[in-house]
Amino acid sequence: MAIAADWIEHRRGDGELLGWMRPDGEGFVVIDLLGRPLTDAVDWLSAEETLEATGIGYLAELYELRLDDGRWIRVRITEASSTVLRVKNDDFGAIDVPTVEYELPFPIDDRLRPLTGERAFILDP
Incomplete structure (x- = not known):
């Protein structure tokens, strides 16, 4: 399964992909690079902050x-x-x-x- 067309990429300042925000009702579910949901539906800012805080270190x-x-x-x-x-x-x-x-x-x-x-x-x- 590939990502859905409505998933929104989130990249850090250097362009590195951190994950996606999947629209869910009025909010967004944060998805990491392994495809795992990290949150329930949250607002845009919380979704961005979650991805920034999670980073990509878990891949190592x-x-x-x-x-x-x-x-x-x-x-x-x-x-x-x-x-x-x-x-x-x-x-x-x-x-x-x-x-x-x-x-x-x-x-x-x-x-x-x-x-x-x-x-x-x-x-x-």
């Missing part, structure tokens, strides 16, 4: 990907666009290991979740 965080067999693995986002999301296995910065990439739908579903808490410190999922 660790995530967990649920594989078809139900296992969860550590991954990092390598590409986020309105047509595709790509992640790769987390190789801890090693340059001599094979990279395995996965292509995910936009918007993301429950197969991808932020890696938080104690799970973030498990090296071998």
Whole structure:
């Protein structure tokens, strides 16, 4: 699924896309670059402020990907666009290991979740 024609892009001062504002009644629902809604319907200014405050730093965080067999693995986002999301296995910065990439739908579903808490410190999922 691609973004709807009525979604409004919001970019920061340097032109970097931060997300979208999806019209909803009299307000706007804020959508991040993974296609996740961040708010209920809010006014225009609140929507802009939410996107500015959220930024794009979350794209550099660790995530967990649920594989078809139900296992969860550590991954990092390598590409986020309105047509595709790509992640790769987390190789801890090693340059001599094979990279395995996965292509995910936009918007993301429950197969991808932020890696938080104690799970973030498990090296071998």
